[in-house]
Amino acid sequence: MNKYPLSEATRNRLQQTFGHFIDGEIVPSINGETMDVLDPASGERIARASAGARADVDRAVRSARRSFDDRSWRSIDPLERERRIRTMSRLLLDQKSMITELDVLDSGLISWYVDFCVDFAANGIDYYAGWPSKIEGSIPPAPEGFSVRVEREPIGVIGLITPWNGPITVFGSVAAALATGNSVILKPAEQTPMTAVLMAEIAAEAGIPPGVFNVLQGRGQEVGAGLVEHPGVDAISFTGSVATGKAIQAAAAGQVKRVTLELGGKSPFIVFPDADLEAAAAAARMAVWGASGQVCTAGSRVLVHRSVQAEFTKLVIEGTEGMTLGDGFDAATQVGPLVSSEQLERVRKYIAIGRDEGATLAVGGASPDRSGYFIEPTVFTDVKNEMRIAQEEIFGPVMSILPFDTEAEAVRIANDSLYGLAAGVWTTDLDTAGRMTSALRTGTVWINSYQMVYPSIPYGGVKLSGHGRNLGAASIEELTQLKTVWTKVGE
Ligand code: ADP
Helix, strand or coil: CCCCCCHHHHEEEEEEEEEEEEEEECCCCCCCEEECCCCCCCCEEEEEECCHHHHHHHHHHHHHHHHHHHHCCCCCCCHHHHHHHHHHHHHHHHHHHHHHHHHHHHHHHHHHHHHHHHHHHHHHHHHHHCCCCCCECCCCCCCCCEEEEEEEECCCCEEEEECCHHHHHHHHHHHHHCCCCEEEEEEECCCHCCCCCCHHHHHHHHHHCCCCCCCCCHHHHHHHHHHHHCCCCCCEEECCHHHHHHHHHHHHHCCCEEEEEEEECEEEEEEECCCCCCHHHHHHHHHHHHHHHCCCCCCCCEEEEEHHHHHHHHHHHHHHHCCCCCCCCCCCCCCCCCCHHHHHHHHHHHHHHHHHHHEEEEEECCCCCCCCCCCCCEECCCCCCCCCHHCCCCCCEEEEEEEEEHHHHHHHHHHCCCCCEEEEECCCCCHHHHHHHHCCCCCEEEEECCCCCCCCCCCCCCCCEEEEEEEEHHHHHHHHHEEEEEEECCC
16 A cells, blocks of 8 residues: 555545444444455555444434434525535535545545546535425315415435445435435445545535434445334435345335335447447447446447447457556556455456356456456457346456347347346437337437436436436435325315
8 A cells, every 4th residue: 555645644544443423423333343444456454444233223323313303404494505515515525635545445446537436426416405495395286175285305314325336426315315305324335435434524514413414334234234124214225236236125125115226237338330430449448447347337238230340349359458457546557456356256257157158258358467356358259148248247347249130139139138227329320329219128328428427317227227216306306205285275
């Protein structure tokens, strides 16, 4: 770690345990347990974080419940709440360099990507800061003699359970939950606990009252499951793997608890012969090598029309061979490490599966001779859609290229997946784009672009990719509920 260009402030911060944040202050676990925080680029321990247990969950839920029930946040004037939320984005940007350093260290993501994540979080906060004075109910037509109004109110205590592939981006979701008047308990991934505490400090400094935004550190089985099962938590917003999403939905059913699930994907990236092949190949590389493939929307199934397959594959491979692997601080790095040794093992296992299934390994597939959790960007050609490498989410830099002959075949292959998060369509023909858009069973379709996100634009999946939407006005609906008030009108 000494080789990294870290500021004094970051180095000092790493000396302290990254604790829970409950009722306005950083606290250790009740039983004193901690867990190691590892640098994915070296495997070395860089810090410690608290490891929570059920007693810590109880404590955080009590705090969040109390803050919701005593209306300490939602009773504040809406315009004042807007000011305080907006202050969070200013404070976040003031601390951008420390936050970026901590997230690069913690997640292994490259610093320009983390920079983008900080800006995305700040934009999300600014977007949601505009909502408190604009969330409205309605007055539906009612029978004679009655006046009816429908209020839109907060749900209560929201458990926000998040993954490790962009720790600071979660701050936008926190802002959404706050803008709707809820209290929040954030449980960051155990691999990336560090910046969650800084978010809570920023919120406190911006004037969010104690207990309205708590952070609980710890492992999924303990703290995550503890939040899902706790009767004091009214709704769960989860982003992560399908297996965990299923477990959460099943556990939440016991209390008929509301859940929003943003799960994985195996997104098709479809290239028609009339597309700008250079632009498509560059976007395909970015769509799978970005964040080392550890993004839900990775365009990991690349469907290419047979007539341009050779040319397109050549462009992808030429841009991939010789990419520089390294730590996220090194300006020369093009591909960072995976987040953990478990993730590295998982990706290696899938590369072996791809070979065994008979796909052709066109480039990559090996780990460089260095410490840390690195794997080369890997392209398989001659992939058939029924192969496991085309059906299962790998969450690493592994691209499968599959040929198609007709538009109908492209649709069939694209939809032949348990997932339905997103799709990319590359064509210069508006009619092709229009027909593909209607035929694809995914939550998002990007045409001649990929992985665009913006705070006002809803995002989420269908099928095993989950349900519910994040971002935009859709998330305001997800985070509120309706209350109907009937009033008898006197004669
Ligand atoms: P991955 O396998 O990619 O690490 P997970 O979906 O398991 O992804 O993790 C995403 C988040 O879900 C993390 O914060 C993790 O701690 C949490 N988590 C894991 N298991 C559970 C569970 N059974 N209940 C609730 N949260 C969980």
